Structures are given as C-alpha cells and as structure tokens.
Amino acid sequence: MVSTERAGAPAQADRAASDRRRARQAAAAVTDPELPMLTLADLGILREVDADGDGGAIVWITPTYSGCPAIGAIRADVDRALRESGFDSVEVRTLLDPPWSTDRITERGRRLLAEHGISPPGPAPRGDGPVPLSLTPRRRALHCPRCGSDSAELTSEFGSTACKALYRCTACAEPFEHMKEI
C-alpha cells in the first residue's frame, strides 16, 4: 500500500496539472451566448480553473452585470464543454469580488468586437470615492466600427443588452453599439 502511494502521488500530481491545462482550454474556448464571436477568456469572464486529476474540475466565472441573463447560459455551456472534454464532475462557481470590469476584456476581444461592428470600451472609471454625477452624456473617444470616423452621437446609454450603449455615426449615418465602460 505504502509503496503504491509513493509511486502514485507524483503521477496524480502530473495528471492534475495536465487536467488543469485541459480544463482551462475547454472553459476558455466557450463562447458568450450574446457575443458569440468572443470567448469567455476574451471577455475576462473566466477567472480560475482547477482540476483534481481524478475527473473533477472547478471553474470560477464572474458575472458581468448583476442581472445579466446570459450567466445561466454561460454556466450551462461551461458545464457541458468540460463534460465533453471528459470531466465527469464539474462545478461552476461564481466569483463576485472583484467585480467584472470591461478592463478585463483582452486585446483580441477588443479587436473582435470592432470587427463585428461593436465599438470596444474605453478605460473604466476607477476610484473608491463617490461616483461623480454626470449631467451631460459622458465623453468617449470612439470610432465608428463601420467607417472609422470619430464623430458619433450618443442615442442612448442603454442598448439591446445590459452592457451596450447606442450610438449613431454622424459621418456614415449608421447606428452602432458601444460596449460601455463598467
């Protein structure tokens, strides 16, 4: 028994390490249900992945907005992706702190957003003090994802999903969405 354990421990550790890589790969490749060109890794929704080398995996994800209805779909998709990769015990856990921020979206994610007609977010407001009131539309340095013009007017801070604002390009007159900073 003892000798088996001695031999088994490093093998177990190796298996866990390779399972962790595999689990991370599977979870990172899951796409967002509302922005299917982006993966959970691109969006920064995926926080941590762990595996025990014995068929078990734990994935930590962070919801974008408190009421984002996509989070249920994301949980189910992560669960399915890992089971399809051979993990038979999958747990998807929520990580609320620190809260998700658009600053977590990767460079690749920002490029893909723009390529798909969604203006990527600028830097999120930071600071622990009171959020200053803004009586005029917040100024954003953004470009129309269709014609590249930097002249656009805000139609609404609220769009088709919780994370987007609506703009209209004053050069090409096309409406477009902007992922708002949070």
Add this chain to the structure above:
Amino acid sequence: MTHSPAAEPNEESVYAGLVDVDGDAAQWAFGTGFDDPLAGVDTAVPAGVDRADLAAYCLMLGDDALVLAQRLAEWCSNAPELEEDVALSNISLDLLGQGRLLLARAAAADPESVPPLPPDSPVPAEDALAFFRDTGGFRNAALAEIPNGDFAQSTLRLLLFSVWRLALLEELRGSADPVLAAVAGKGIAEVAYHRDYAARWTVTLAQGTAESRRRTEAAAEAVWPHAAELFAVHPVERRMAEAGVGVAPDAVRPACAAVLDEVLRAADLHRPDLDAAATARGRAGEHTPALSELLGDMQSLARQHPRGTW
C-alpha cells in the same frame, strides 16, 4: 417541421444549449430555470454577526431593488420612445439582478427567513422569498412601490431612488459581510448609470416645454413626500450599522442632499425635505395598497404552482 426520434442526444444544434442534459439546475431557456446566483460563493455568516438581522437587512435592500424592478418593467412596451423603453427595461434588469443576489444572501444567512414550501417544491430560496411572502413580509421603502404615474413621475422617483441607493452601496463596499460588500461593489457602476440617466431626464423635462415643466412639478409633489422615509433608521439597520455590516441610512443624508441639489439646481426644482420627521414604515412591513396590487401581479402565477419548474 419534422422530428427525428433517432437524433443523438448530444447532437450539435442551435438548441443544444437549451437542453437540460444532466437533469440538474443548469436549464435556463428564456430566462427560466434560475440557478443559484451565489453558487460557489462562501456564504458563511461572519463571526459575531446576528444571522436573523443580516437576513432582514439583505431583504430590505433586496426588496427595494426587486419592487422597483417590477415597477420599471411595467414600462416595457409603454415608454414614450423606444430608447426609453429599452433604458427602463435595462435598469429594471440590473435591479432585478441585485435583488436576486440580496434575496439569495438573505436565504443563505438565515434559512428561517424563507417562507416554507412543500418539501418536494423545486422553487429556489430567492424565488420563495420573492413570490411567497405576503405584503407585510416585504421590507422595501414606499418610494419603490408607489405607482409609476407618468414618465416625469417615474423619472423623479428613479432619481431619488438611485441617488439614495448609490450612496448606500458606496458605504456597503466596506461591509464586514464579504458577500454584501461584493454585491454592493458590483452594483455601484450599474446604479451610477441609472442615476445619471434619471438626472439628465429630470433636467430635460423640467427645462423642456411648458407641459413637461407642469408635469415635472406635479411629479415632485407626488414623489418628494416619500423622501424622508429613506433616511429613517429601522432598528435592524441601526444594529447592522453598529456591527459594521450595514449602513444607517441617516448617515448618507448629506451625500444625497449634495447630489440632489446639483441636479435640482440645474432643473430649477425644489429639493425634497430630507430631514422631515418620518418612520421606517416600509422597513417594518407597513405598506401602501399599491404594493399589494403590484405583488398580486408579480406573484399570482408562481403561487398557483408551488411545485412548478420554470
């Protein structure tokens, strides 16, 4: 449409994500099959914190959000313009999410706060709290429950509500309850958008046409009398503030007054009296008839199916 009974269960299709493969709580189609919003979150109650008080406090903040979310949802397909319809629905959804997290936190802190359902009921705890409590069990402030009125009245209500809530959430970031602190930290950026939206519309309506001005002044008459209650302190809030978990709402009165002054100066409207004598009636479960009507709408379907799977 033909249906192939021989289809493989794991066949790739656009519906694949809707299928409850393992019979667990992962089914989510069309916003249903709610899973636990605090799954995997450590919900242990911090040492020395009274769990019944913590649950009651989370219900207060959660009910404010849930009830106003329901009110705002009444605007869906009824707002003056499509953009405002979308905006108010988005704000409703954010508040619904905050409400869910807080009701789930209340249930985890003190399971006795959850109304009993049949033992075989699949209804999750936060839904039991939302759909199976009577009016007297709700702990929201009256401001959240008063009827929408016109767009001006809804705008002024949202302004007052989100100025107050944002100030509370900013303080709650430092809560001794890490779950409450995280929920607050998450909500701040959301409510800041709500507040700015309401503030801009307040100025636009008040400084717009003679008709919009008249309506906005009438809205202030209807909404402002509910302001003082927001700063009345319920014993649970007092105790939670003393325990470092909650905020006594009178502590955020100066911050709220400063923000409201900034908006209402630009709108040329008078500020509600935040110092008027008031008791925390809503926090104690005393409500206007408007809440019973709202809950009738919101709860009747769920109550007819206490064993329902949604």
